[in-house]
Amino acid sequence: MTSRLQIIEDVKIFIIAALSGVLLAMSLNMFLIPANVFASGFTGVAQIISELIPLSPGVLLLLLNIPVAVIGWLKVGKKFTFYSFVNVAFTTFFLEIIPVQGFSEDIILNSVFGGVLSGIGAGVVLKWGASSGGMDILVLLAAKKSDRPVGVYFFIMNAVIVMTAGLMFELEKALYTLLTLYVTSRIIDTIHTRHVKLTAMIVTNKADDLQDAFYQKVTRGVTRIPAKGGYTKEDKEVLMIVITRYELYLLQQVVNDVDPLAFTNILQTTGIVGMFRKED
Incomplete structure (x- = not known):
């Protein structure tokens, strides 16, 4: 009976990770990428690199997460890392098949709705015992090895993303990126918890x-x-x-x-x- 319940639980988390990947991909291809607004964490880093080299954000997101997944598997936890990487894999898959096409020319709508979908995708998978990969795994590893406030790591990476958005495009894009990051964090806080x-x-x-x-x-x-x-x-x-x-x-x-x-x-x-x- 215990084994059967565990299988049901694993299937449930797998489905949640897949649905989260759909939401994260939709936030990028339908809202953020058409508006040249960046997401948070490794997703935003993948967007930045994609502007510099001829690789899609989805492929870059997967490549960035491979070494992190190896570290997480060895140092953080196998189940947590596995389902986090499943989420990344599904995000990459849907980023490749969902067309990049904006629904609105209003950059505020793109920033807000992109942040909402991204926050729901990341918050739901966190609530079910996994993550959207990348920075979450690194922060968890830092939490295991140090008593320093791990929110500092999130702040530093997101600050780099915001500044890069301003340098690559214009200051206005950086401000809208900041709006997206704020909306994403608030949605995650609502679904899961704001406290590290x-x-x-x-x-x-x-x-x-x-x-x-x-x-x-x-x-x-x-x-x-x-x-x-x-x-x-x-x-x-x-x-x-x-x-x-x-x-x-x-x-x-x-x-x-x-x-x-x-x-x-x-x-x-x-x-x-x-x-x-x-x-x-």
């Missing part, structure tokens, strides 16, 4: 089993706090674990598998002082 790090407080009477599962699958340290049920008076424990937003779906799956009756409270974490990695 989160704290999960899990009330359970299967603390040992959950802790072992977290060590095996989530690779984060756990703090155990004695607790008592207010209504049942039953002795329980609260497991406190700090995770990245990329690990939220995996944590939910672990809790559902080990203790479906556990009560989980997800809190926003604005900063961390001290050790974050399990190996510390």
